[in-house]
Amino acid sequence: MRVGGERPSPAGATHGFVAALTSFVGRDDELVEVAELLAGHRLVTVTGPGGMGKTRLAGEVARLVAGRFADGAWLVELAAVPDPGQVAAAVAARLGVPVVAGVPVTEALAAVLGRQQLLLVLDNCEHVLGAVAELCAAVLPAADDVRVLVTSREPVGLAGELRFRLRPLSPGVPNGPALPAAVQLFAERARQVDPGFVLDSASAPAAARLVQRLDGLPLAIELAAARVEALGLSQLLDRLEGSLQLLTSADRTAPARHRSLAATVEWSYRLLGPDE
Numbered sequence: 001m002r003v004g005g006e007r008p009s010p011a012g013a014t015h016g017f018v019a020a021l022t023s024f025v026g027r028d029d030e031l032v033e034v035a036e037l038l039a040g041h042r043l044v045t046v047t048g049p050g051g052m053g054k055t056r057l058a059g060e061v062a063r064l065v066a067g068r069f070a071d072g073a074w075l076v077e078l079a080a081v082p083d084p085g086q087v088a089a090a091v092a093a094r095l096g097v098p099v100v101a102g103v104p105v106t107e108a109l110a111a112v113l114g115r116q117q118l119l120l121v122l123d124n125c126e127h128v129l130g131a132v133a134e135l136c137a138a139v140l141p142a143a144d145d146v147r148v149l150v151t152s153r154e155p156v157g158l159a160g161e162l163r164f165r166l167r168p169l170s171p172g173v174p175n176g177p178a179l180p181a182a183v184q185l186f187a188e189r190a191r192q193v194d195p196g197f198v199l200d201s202a203s204a205p206a207a208a209r210l211v212q213r214l215d216g217l218p219l220a221i222e223l224a225a226a227r228v229e230a231l232g233l234s235q236l237l238d239r240l241e242g243s244l245q246l247l248t249s250a251d252r253t254a255p256a257r258h259r260s261l262a263a264t265v266e267w268s269y270r271l272l273g274p275d276e
Contacts, residue, residue, distance in 0.1 A: 012067035016075035016094065017059050023188055024060050026169045026181025026218075027053065034061045034164055038119070038147050039068075041162040042140050045150040048166035051219030054151040057166065058121050061149065069147075071118035079124035084131035091120070091135065106135055110142035117145035126153040133158045168216030171208060182211035182221060189225035190233075203233055210237050 024031075034057065037044050046054045062073040076094045081087055088105040092098075097112045099105055113120075125132045133156050136148055140160075150156055155163050172180025179187065179199070186207055190197040199207060210233070214220040227236050 012069065013072040014062055014066050014075075015072055016077070017062060017073070020056070020059070022192070024056065025185040025188055027057055027060070030057060030164075030166065031060050031064060034058075034149075035065050037162055037164060038065055038149060041160070042146070043136055043148045043150070043156070043158060043161045044164060045152055045155050045161055046164050046166055047152055047155055049153060049217075051217050052166045052168070053218040054166055055123050056218075058123060058149055058151050062119060062121050065119060069118045069145075071116045073119040073121060075121045075123060077123050078128055078132075081128060084128045087128050087131035088135050091122075106138040109135070110139050113139055113143040113146050116143065119147045119149060121149045121151075123151045125150050125156070129154060129156055132156055169211070169218055169221070171212040171216045180208070180211075182214075182216045182218075183207050185218060186211055186221050186225050189222050190228040193226055194229040197228055206233050206237055210240065213237070213240055 034044065034046065038061070046058060048054055059075070062075065066073040074095060076091050078087060078090065081090045088109060089099065092105050092109055095109070095112070097105075097108055100108060122132055129152065132150065132152075136156065136158055139146065140148065155161060169182035169185060170180045171182045183199070183204070187197070187199050210224060211221055214224060224236060224240065231239065
């Protein structure tokens with residue numbers, strides 16, 4: 001089977017998803033729930049603030065359910081598409097659907113996808129929601145075997161859309177071997193930069209206070225964990241009590257909006273209208 005000009009690929013293959021280099025922590029229930037929602041709904045939108053882990057969850061869901069689709073799961077990353085008028089073209093380019101002069105791109109997509117069985121993941125759509133809504137409204141009625149999974153800070157706002165609100169990780173209180181999800185994420189990411197980092201009776205309460213201070217936000221927790229080797233847990237917690245400017249990343253491959261907590265907030269701020 002193929003999409004557009006793409007060469008045939010094994011059933012259930014994923015396309016465009018980067019292999020994860022870190023463990024998937026604390027979202028097992030959400031992973032199963034979103035996968036089940038896609039079984040019964042054509043359009044599912046995962047919403048939540050920036051840094052909540054929507055993109056990572058969508059990627060894990062796609063890998064989990066790709067086997068349901070003869071033509072696999074396809075990722076279209078829209079954060080780098082600033083013009084709503086280019087959304088359909090970006091999807092067509094990713095799927096290898098040729099653009100024909102005089103034929104609307106959405107019409108060409110609908111014609112091709114009507115013969116396919118696939119999952120289309122549209123990631124980071126909050127700044128082009130109108131165009132995404134128009135695309136889904138054109139494609140879904142013509143393509144019975146296509147499912148669309150959207151990630152966005154706001155819903156698409158289309159009839160038939162199923163909205164899944166992604167919540168923060170539970171900060172909880174460490175109790176025996178079972179760690180709250182937020183503390184587990186912090187510990188695992190801290191060990192990546194400091195293999196000697198351990199949670200014990202002294203450090204576990206401090207880690208719990210830290211993730212509570214960060215409201216269980218996965219991006220903030222990961223940015224904080226990256227500072228453990230340089231500052232230590234106690235000093236890190238002390239500094240976070242006064243300012244969140246410490247939360248920056250040295251990962252040169254991370255999207256600009258994920259290199260600091262301030263940048264994540266700024267991305268949302270720029271989407272606001274004057275009245276908002």
